[in-house]
Amino acid sequence: MMNTKNTDQITIFKALADSVRLDIIEYLKHNDHEVSCGEVGKALNISKTSGSYHFKLLQEAGIITTRKEAREKYVSLNSKTFDKYVTNFYKNI
Amino acid sequence: MMNTKNTDQITIFKALADSVRLDIIEYLKHNDHEVSCGEVGKALNISKTSGSYHFKLLQEAGIITTRKEAREKYVSLNSKTFDKYVTNFYKNI
DNA sequence: AAAATAGTTCAAATGTTTTTGAACTATTTA
DNA sequence: TAAATAGTTCAAAAACATTTGAACTATTTT
Numbered sequence: 001m002m003n004t005k006n007t008d009q010i011t012i013f014k015a016l017a018d019s020v021r022l023d024i025i026e027y028l029k030h031n032d033h034e035v036s037c038g039e040v041g042k043a044l045n046i047s048k049t050s051g052s053y054h055f056k057l058l059q060e061a062g063i064i065t066t067r068k069e070a071r072e073k074y075v076s077l078n079s080k081t082f083d084k085y086v087t088n089f090y091k092n093i
Numbered sequence: 094m095m096n097t098k099n100t101d102q103i104t105i106f107k108a109l110a111d112s113v114r115l116d117i118i119e120y121l122k123h124n125d126h127e128v129s130c131g132e133v134g135k136a137l138n139i140s141k142t143s144g145s146y147h148f149k150l151l152q153e154a155g156i157i158t159t160r161k162e163a164r165e166k167y168v169s170l171n172s173k174t175f176d177k178y179v180t181n182f183y184k185n186i
Numbered sequence: 187a188a189a190a191t192a193g194t195t196c197a198a199a200t201g202t203t204t205t206t207g208a209a210c211t212a213t214t215t216a
Numbered sequence: 217t218a219a220a221t222a223g224t225t226c227a228a229a230a231a232c233a234t235t236t237g238a239a240c241t242a243t244t245t246t
Contacts, residue, residue: 014233018233018234020234047235047236047237049235049236049237050234050235050236053233053234053235054234057233070242070243070244071242071243071244072243
């Protein structure tokens, strides 16, 4: 602990502070099967380009993990990141 | 549950997604005594104007509670907000 | 081999947040 | 009563985030 610059923490909260990304996270949380970017985009009406942008941000924050298989990119939530930076945030600051 | 618009949730995450505000929160968490905006501002080197802006955002998000006494404004953390929107976020989406 | 599909990248346009300084209100101290 | 202190408000400037469409790569289907 003894946080001086908080950069990772800010990256996480920024990534969570957007309705498109919150919708993506919600969708992933409620879906057991492995899901592609395209499926999420179609389900939530997000354009390809905008989807690409948001998935990249989520990935850079460590919120999702991605796996590329041929043409498609599969995404899944990284629950450890939530544990560390969200669920335990208040306790740890 | 069964979130459709997430507006409060986004307000909270936006409020948390800034280094000045995270520093303020950290300062308040580690201080038992009641603290004024001015004390925080001095301790963290935030200008009056910028402090005023950030305290207002934190208040609007429900992250701090304020009490005005004569010239000064005392601020304290609202742990219930963290419980509801941060600590239990992942569980509840 | 051509067409379709999945996703990325780029730059421009648009939108939102943050910082700044000056002017302000209200209260307290000299 | 004048000066000092605590904080707010405003508008402009600066900084940052998001959306868009077009052009692109790579893979799969026809």
